[in-house]
Amino acid sequence: MTLAARPDAASTAARDDGRVPTPDSAALRAHTAIRAAILDGSHRPGEMLSENELAQRLGMSRTPVRSALTRLQDEGWITIYPKRGALVRRLSDREIAELADARLILEAMGVQRASTEVRRALADRLEPQLNAQREALLARDLDGFVTLTIAFHRSFVEAAGNAVLAEIADRLTDRQRLLLSAHRETLFERVEETIAEHRALVERLRADDPAGFAEALRGHLMDTHGPELGPV
């Protein structure tokens, strides 16, 4: 399958054939807006979301809001209690650890499945990105770093050439975003350690050492950031 475009990725822009696509539906706008509000802390875990309130604030009716909420539930952001409301989920320590562990598995397996050539090529491609990562961290540009590190880690999964896996990993990463924002200070305090760990991962790629890569990745997760954050 071709990697399904994330629904929110759709945006209103002229296509190459000149035709203007259908504008983003209100349901999509609601989805992105609510998700963003959860991510930036406007809606905190434990908070109850009201369809009416959201609809009013977003300038639309309850219908698209409802649609967005059910999707957010499927994606693990909220829990809908019938006839009572939607609760912003709080990730338990266990779930946080499991999310990180699951992504670890997918990334390690992606590298293991790749061929030697792919691993080498990946190392060549990723190595120059390390500096940009450091710059972003030093500039305390959280969004910039998050974008970079997500792409960095995604490369490992992609190496397996399995789009289904890649999409699963994307969803996991998406849910972990919340944690990155929450631990921004920790992140900015460990710039060199983080970059060094990333560099070690690239080195294991270049050395064509998948087992060592998996080990380094586990260390990147467990030793440095603790189970409450996961690999960045």
Add this chain to the structure above:
Amino acid sequence: MTLAARPDAASTAARDDGRVPTPDSAALRAHTAIRAAILDGSHRPGEMLSENELAQRLGMSRTPVRSALTRLQDEGWITIYPKRGALVRRLSDREIAELADARLILEAMGVQRASTEVRRALADRLEPQLNAQREALLARDLDGFVTLTIAFHRSFVEAAGNAVLAEIADRLTDRQRLLLSAHRETLFERVEETIAEHRALVERLRADDPAGFAEALRGHLMDTHGPELGPV
């Protein structure tokens, strides 16, 4: 996290405290009904689903049907083309292979992550189920066998004790169900082979040999059923 109950798993039944829970919403009924209709072949890949028609047939309005359709899209069953309709997806050969491969990874990793004790206990638990699997196949009881084999394979993922992973695997399995129905004849022709392969998996568990398990699982996928079906 506790393993999130699949939405369809909810059903109207008296709870132990005697209270009658909220009856299943129309949206849930629509979701299960349409999904079942796709699974049993009533709606074939390439077919266009009409909200009006579905609503009429299910005896409800278009609103819950729409809700169900968007969810089915998120789960990979259909593709919704804005303002045009919902198309039942056809799994490409590549996607089928990727689904099987992804599940393979999760199951092999689940067993690898488990402790020796868990592997042994799992072998003890699964071994007696093999006969029931054979009986179901011999009786040409597809539903019965599918239930058994899904539980069988699920056990491997569960062994890792990671609920997030287990849920991901469930979703993959769900999408693969369609293939099991499509290949029922092949399935019934290879009864002893299938059981023997399952038995081999149990043996690798008992021998505390995760690597051999992974190898056997790969064979279960590639050699016997070919990439178009995946491990059963």
Add this chain to the structure above:
DNA sequence: CATCGCACGCTTGGATACAAGTTGTATCCT
């Protein structure tokens, strides 16, 4: 005869109206 344009009918997307369920509160009885 081929092609372009346009209008019509069908579809979905969203808004509004209405029904039904849940929770909290006030009231009444013991």
Add this chain to the structure above:
DNA sequence: AGGATACAACTTGTATCCAAGCGTGCGATG
């Protein structure tokens, strides 16, 4: 005073209504 009960306000769930987009087919036109 404590507890059960009735009620009221608010919530979500569903139906209906309206608007807008897309495809189709007919007809005019070159």
